[in-house]
Amino acid sequence: MRQQRILVLCQHFYPEMVSTGLHMTELFTNLAEFEHNKITVFCTYPSKEEFVQKDLLPTQERYKNVKIYRVSNLGQQHGSIFQRLLFSISYFLKAFWFSLRYRKSFDLIIISTNPPFIGFVAYILKRFFCIPYILIVYDIYPEIAILLDVLKPSSVTAKIWSWFTKLIYNHADRLVVIGEDMRKIVMEKLKLHLWERIVLIHNWADSREIQPVEKEKNNFLKQYHLQDKIVLQYSGTMGRTHNIEPILEAALELKAEQDIVFMFVGGGNKKKIVEQFVKTHELNNVIVLPYQPFEVLPQTLSAATFSFVCLEDEFTGYSVPSKSYGIMASKSPIIGLLREDSEIADTIRQYDCGVLYSKNNNQSLSDFLLELLKNKERIQQMGENGYKAFLQHFDLQISVGKYQKLIESVSTKA
DSSP states (O other), X not given: OOXXXXXXXXXXXXXXXXXXXXXXXXXXXXXXXXXXXXXXXEEEOOOXXXXXXXXXXXXXXXXXXXXXXXXXXXXXTTSOHHHHHHHHHHHHHHHHHXXXXXXXXXXXXXXXXXXXXXXXXXXXXXXXXXOOEEEEESBOTTHHHHHTTSSOTTSXXXXXXXXXXXXXXXXXXXXXXXXXXXXXXXXHHSOGGGGGGEEEOOOOBOTTTOOOOOGGGOHHHXXXXXXXXXXXXXXXXXXXXXXXXXXXXXXXXXXXXXXXXXXXXXXXTTHHHHHHHHHHTTOSSEEEEOOOOGGGHHHHHHTOSEEEEEOOGGGBTTBOOTHHHHHHHTTOOEEEESOTTSHHHHHHHHHTOEEEOOTTOOSOHHHHHHHHXXXXXXXXXXHHHHHHHIIIIIBHHHHHHHHHHHHHHHHHHO
């Protein structure tokens, strides 16, 4: 096979090993191990919230056979809506200039939906210079912005954004979706004869990095004196799409249960809500921590008796909580605060790796948890089931193989 010179446009990349940054880094450093792939990534400097910059990062760097170009931008990744918009537009313009300037150096462009506008760069390069592109759909816009009340559905901005989204989708050589519920929404934006371009490739965890850690050997548990506690954990981004409020209410109602500890690990818009709730109600059964170093993640996830995965009902299909696969890799069973027809709800049912707590449940979450925690054998079995399913279906190398076949199919077509 001839060499594939691939340009990846994504805001978040190494060393920002959180959420999208982690997935992009894992995917493309592993794809770079194929000798015929020559991969270049154009990204931003990491955000201060998610990465403590020990040394000044270079503008250009080679990391695990991936050539990285980093740019600073106006605005802020985690500021006001205006600041975030300014940040995204700044990155978009620099990515457009870089792609246009070095267009003869690349045979394929791969983009994700973060930032939402970046697909227009790939469309222009294809439209005028015949460079194919693959779009990885992580979030669907402008619908998410509308659901968050950032945009009105009848606004000119929403209509123009929707038109551009359909344009980018319909001209992509392949579209990767990360859930069946997402596939259905993407199909509505495509012309009927283009549905065959949609490919489902789940997100993943890396079994070489995330492995179960026995309680007796878990230094994270020892550090916080939790070896003899039941740990109910939410780990990851606490964003506006995540319905973590029921967890806080359950923590309040179970504050007298001395064996149960609720743990929130991560950051995001709702972290302040968590901290304020804990302070207001003087909860001693809640631990709130920042994002932990990536190398500690196996211990953090393995510390959980159960791990929460949350998504507000109205965002089903527009986003998929990919943290689920890391949880499964740690042998922690899932408690899904999810709609029953969502991708992760289907995963929980299919592999019996956790339980669902939907809005249709007449029982309070606190009572639900107390009943659930009575059966230790059942808890252990769900964790084992999840781990087995992870190794068979959701390990990084499985997804990398699917992406490689996808790249080759586009290369052959071109």
